[in-house]
Amino acid sequence: MRGRNAVGPRPVGPGGGDTVGVLAVDSGGSGLRVVVADARGGALARRGSSEPVRTGARGIDPGHLMEQLVPMVRVLLAESGVTELRAAAVGAAGLASLGDALRAELPGALGREFGVPVVALAADAVTAYAGALGARPGAVVAAGTGLIAVGTDLDRWHRADGWGHLLGDCGGGAWIGRAGLEAAVRAHDGRPRGSAALLTCAEEQFGPVAGLPGKLYPRPDRPAVLASFAPRVAACAGHDPVATGILRAAARHMVESAAAVCPTGGEPRVAFTGGLFEMGEPLLVPVAEELAIQLPHARRVTAAGDPLAGALRIVADLAAGTLTLPGDAAMLSVMTG
CATH class of the missing domain: 3.30.420.40 (ATPase, nucleotide binding domain)
Incomplete structure (x- = not known):
């Protein structure tokens, strides 16, 4: 090196x-x-x-x-x-x-x-x-299947999360998809905090819930399979309080990671990049609200690339x-x- x-x-x-x-x-x-x-x-x-x-x-x-x-x-x-x-x-x-x-x-x-x-x-x-901010101080949250935040003052790198779907990636696509499927199986069982709407979506996408473990656990691409359910969570968020709560929790996790790596001085830039943000307002609105609470000194910018x-x-x-x-x-x- x-x-x-x-x-x-x-x-x-x-x-x-x-x-x-x-x-x-x-x-x-x-x-x-x-x-x-x-x-x-x-x-x-x-x-x-x-x-x-x-x-x-x-x-x-x-x-x-x-x-x-x-x-x-x-x-x-x-x-x-x-x-x-x-x-x-x-x-x-x-x-x-x-x-x-x-x-x-x-x-x-x-x-x-x-x-x-x-x-x-x-x-x-x-x-x-580098795609989002180039060589400028700030923080970037990259969210797709997983999630990681990285920040720099141009002297050294700082990272938060990115621990994978079993230990972290909190707020990422696999995390949202897993939370949505958990709400679905809770509804199936009759347990609290279940979502009938997400149960319907899960069965439309994966078939009967009883067969869900066999379709997830053996898969080497399990994070991607979990993340494939995240758009269904976003689609339910407008009318289902459980789905709305999942996306609000995801936004909170994202901004916590950004705050952990963002330079504390000046007016650092913060950008969000990755396919997860294509879900639009159901996720972007709670992200903006969390930024105002956790990183009021930072300037949010659109990722350049x-x-x-x-x-x-x-x-x-x-x-x-x-x-x-x-x-x-x-x-x-x-x-x-």
Whole structure:
């Protein structure tokens, strides 16, 4: 790993040619998104997969990531006309706590397969931050299947949550979906705090509730399956108090995480990014209310881009030798292939 400003490759000058490019990867709970871009980060071709990278005893599985990535990158290189990849940036969900094998093996694998000389490995929260705010102090909550908050004063990174669906990711899609399904099975049992509306939605989506454990527990993609129910919770929130309460609790958890990482001085920016916010007002309204209570000194801004845009920004800066986001062994490291 290199230091904060020693980012390795020489800048790509005017003579670099149209065939020189960079690679950006966003690996999340719902699959992979991959872009080959010119050396300044302008996207030339993109591909995606809906299969999440496996996590096992060694953490994130670098072999499974490469198994998916290699054929996609080959197609993208052919489509884009790029023949030399100057750098790569990979944003991966779970990297901070489950990324040891990925850090040990992925840069070398990308070097062998595609001749990539330098690779930035980033937690998906860091790519979300770079896409949303760029190199400015503040905090970003990235919420999709999971949830993590990351903040920086541009000297060091701070993170909160991102512990996965069994220990945390509080307020994320899997958390909302699980809470909605719990309310459904409570209604099925006749226990308090159940929701008949969510029970109906659960049976429409998954079939009889009695079969629900068998459809969830054996699944390796269980977080994504749980998160698939979150939109049904949002759809019920307008007329069902239990669903409304779930989204209010989710908003409270989100802003608690933002407050834990947000710089305390000045007027830091706070942004929310990720597919979960496509649920709209049922979630956005309680988030705004919680921000006014917990972070009155912060300025909420619209995210400029998503985590894939953040990976593109990081890799373009890496190729140009201008990457200034703080390095961190767990959150953002730059390594040679």
